[in-house]
Every structure is written in C-alpha cells, then in structure tokens.
Amino acid sequence: MTFSITILGSNSAIPTLKRNPTAQLVNHNERLFLVDCAEGTQIQLRRNHIKLQRISRILISHLHGDHFFGLVGLISSMHLLGRARELHVYGPADLDEIINLQLRVSETRLVFPYFFHSIDPDKHELIYEDQRLGVYTIPMKHSIPACGFLFREKPGKRRIKREMVIENKIPVEQIENIKEGADFIDESGRIVKNKILTDEPQLPRSYAHCSDTAYNEAMIPIIREVDLLYHEATFMNDRAAVAAEKFHSTAREAGLIAKKAGVHKLIIGHFSNRYETVRDLVDEAATEFANVEAAEDGKVIEIS
C-alpha cells in the first residue's frame, strides 16, 4: 500500500528559481493530500506529473503566505478544468473568507462540491479518517497560530498466506474472518490455526509534518517514533537567535527533536534564501540525528 510524500517546495518565504516555498503531496493508498500550497504549487504539481484533480484534500498549516498563496489559484484551475469530484480544504477559519472573497469578486461559482473545514491549530485532534488512516493536527509554536499534521495508519488486519488458501481450499467468504484472526474449520471438522494461515499485520506507518515552529519539545509525545518526520530547519545554528526570534528552528534543533522523539527518519526543509545549497544544514542536523536528508523540490520519499 503506497505511503509516500513528494516535496513540491522546500524553501521558506520567498520563491527562488531552484526552490519553491512549502507544499508537499502525501499519497496514502492512492488518496492524495496536499499539505500547504505556496504560490506556484499548481505548476510544481504539473512539473511532477501529478494530476490536480486527483487531490481530494488540502491541509493548510497556517496563514503565512508562503504556505497558502497558491491555494486560490489551484482551486481556480480545478474549476476551469471542469473538476467533478469533491474537494475538502482544512485550515484556520480566516482562510475560508480569503478564498470566498476571491471567488466572489471574480464571479466564480465552483463547478465542483467544495467543503471548507475549519481547524484549530492550537489543538491536537483528529481532523480526518478513513478505514486505513487518521490525520491529526499537531500544535506548533509559531508567531501566528500554526499546526503540523500527523498521518497515522490504523492497525492493519492479519495477512493471509496465498499458499494456505490454496492448500486448505479456503472459500472466499471465510477470508475476511481469517484476516480478523479466526481459525479455519474445513468440512471434515479439521481446525487450522490462524497463526499457520496468516502473517502478522503490516505495522502501521506514520508521517509527521512539522512546518514553521520554534524548537518545541511539547510536540514530542505526539510525534514519538513516527517513521518519517518532516521538521523545518530554516536556519543554521549560528543564527539560533534569529530563528528563535522569528519562531523558526535551526537544523540542529530539528535533529534534536528527531532524536528525542525517537523517530525513524528525518527530512528537513523550509530553508532560508540565504542558503544556496543545503548540504551544511543536513550535516548540522546529522550531528544530532544521523538518518536525515534534505527536502528538495521533486524528491519522493517512501514511508516504509
């Protein structure tokens, strides 16, 4: 089952020719979530061959422009391209007014069902779930209300072994029961134990997206042991004071959070324009947490 992220923008506030501001696509089981939507995100989607209309949910972390200035343009393009399926947008309440105002003045009446879900960035709560996934907000510590997003798979069912189905001639209607843990009893009354028939369920995977935050250990209980943590690293440690003042983090602080939360892997991003290349930021984070890499526009990371 697919669980991957595609980096659509790895820069902080100002777009450059190499790095767009924040946007990421999360693909879980071919359901596509867009996390943040900076100006130019629709072009980044196109560049990465991701069909706009396949995106069903857009999550906006906070209302600094480098996280949402591309949203109304993306919605407009979905409209102009004749979208039919629902679109759900999750974000702080003011975002609803921003979108509606711009649609109103351009006399745009969306041709598709559009739903806005107001979220409270200061709370840690479930904002979306389906059979296999829950998405939760993670409060950030920033200059305006801001949250991250935790994508956590639900515990899976046991995985039935194909060869056991054949060997024991298990009828189709029994499969679900066995996945749930039942033994199999054949027509002669012979019992085959579930443990023989199945493998352990796949371990639930998780991804935490923590953009735009000062160093904040309060998030650790929420993101503990996630498989992948995206944490902002706007500056290097020699600018720790600037980072703190602007409610951003340094690469070293991102590494520290990853270490203290015992995550499996760390991606850093939201880099300041001052860094032409980001190698040094990765090296700095690696002094605290070795399994780290940089977000780069177009990079796809599988969560395993």
Added chain:
Amino acid sequence: MTFSITILGSNSAIPTLKRNPTAQLVNHNERLFLVDCAEGTQIQLRRNHIKLQRISRILISHLHGDHFFGLVGLISSMHLLGRARELHVYGPADLDEIINLQLRVSETRLVFPYFFHSIDPDKHELIYEDQRLGVYTIPMKHSIPACGFLFREKPGKRRIKREMVIENKIPVEQIENIKEGADFIDESGRIVKNKILTDEPQLPRSYAHCSDTAYNEAMIPIIREVDLLYHEATFMNDRAAVAAEKFHSTAREAGLIAKKAGVHKLIIGHFSNRYETVRDLVDEAATEFANVEAAEDGKVIEIS
C-alpha cells in the same frame, strides 16, 4: 529613452510549464510598471533578471485570478526583502480588500509605504502621469468590469543640436529656452533662428495593453495609431462563438481591431491552453493585419 515591454506571461487562465498567465513589465524611461500579476509573476521577474524592488507601480486590469493571483505574493516578497521605496497599486476597489485581508491574517505590517489607487474600469481616464508619460484606462468588454491601459508619451521638447551649442557658444542657462522653441541672440545682438539650432521633437510613442475583451470597436478611438497594441487572442476563429460567449477575442478579431485602429504593430497573447504552439494564431491575425507577432514569456519588445 527606453520604452519597452517584457512579456512575463502569455497564457490565459491556467499556467502551463511553457506559458505563465498574464503579466507584463512596461519600462518607460527606467520607470517600471507591472501590468497584471498572475500567480508565478515574481518567479518570472526573477527569471528575467528584473529586480522586484525597481517596480514602482502595479496596474491590475480586472479581478479574474489569472490577472492578479500573484500580487499578494509579490507584495509579501517586497516586504520580506526589506523594500524601502513606495509601491503604488492601481486596480478595482475590491482588490484593496483582498490584499488587506491577506496581510491582516498573516499579521504582516508592510515595511514600505504602500498606496492603493482604486480605478473605475468602465471609464477612460488618466490614472498616472509624470513629466514624460500619461497612463490612461481603456474600458474593455468582459464578463466582469475590466480595463486596458494606454501608455502615451507627452510631446517632447525640440532637440538642440550639439554642434550648434559649440559653434554659437550658447550658455547653459539658454538651453532650456531653446528646447522650448526660443531663438538665440548672442552678445553682439545676432539672432540665430530656433529652426537652425534644433531638430523636431521625438514623436511621442504609445502602447495600448488590451487584455480580456470581446471584440469591441468602441476602444478604437482610444487606441488609434498607437505604436504598439497588445490585444488578447484567446481563441482561433473556428471558436468565435466560444470566444464571444466568454467575452474573449479570436486572433482574427485582434487583427481586425489593429487594422481598424491603424496601429503600427500588434502583439497577441492570452492564449488558451488548447494551443500547444501559437503559430496558427499569428497567421490568422496576419490575414487582417500583417505586422503582428505572438507574446512569448521572456520576449522583450522595444516601442520605437
């Protein structure tokens, strides 16, 4: 004296990898005007090595997103980069609310003096002037209130001949009078006629930017004999009905307007996504008006 336009976006509504939606830079005597500002315009400026902070005036033709969705991002970047000089934005009144709302929710207090000038797109009137240039609105015929912009140089002064200044030992303080048409009288009382001292003034040049309009002969008196006309050509003539329904023009109609207005040169743009290349649109316009070329992102056109 420079008078040029740089095409920053030549496409209609939806950005593609090759063509951005509408934006143009008008450089008159090194004063930079941005006309429309679609999403991605700040990146297009960067790509074309135009410094954001040199732009002093931004004119927005109407409130369809493909003409202004990049504006708040551009203003934000000017702010984040520490702009000091004034910025003047001209557009329909609702634009003010759109910008202010987005600045307010992001708690952005601009670090530079920012002025919004509300324009009435249904009127033909002077909205800006300096010593050498006037800028006027041109009412368009579109689905929402929209205007074009006419840049018209003021009549210049007579051009004094350098060799005459030397030969007649004309003192510096006399130069301006002579440029205004005065004769020169030397210390001995000898009169040198102005016609001998000067050449005719440079002819005033003009540029009309007419984006997003149905075929509309009402604009002809305003744009008559301009040196350069930019006219939208969203569709080809086989889609004239679609064009009329959406209040857009065909390439042939753009050519017809250019012909009837007796302009010197025509640029067409605002092309529909359906056209991979725009050669056919140019050919169609050329059946009515030969001196035509296509807007292409990055193209610079001198007005002479």
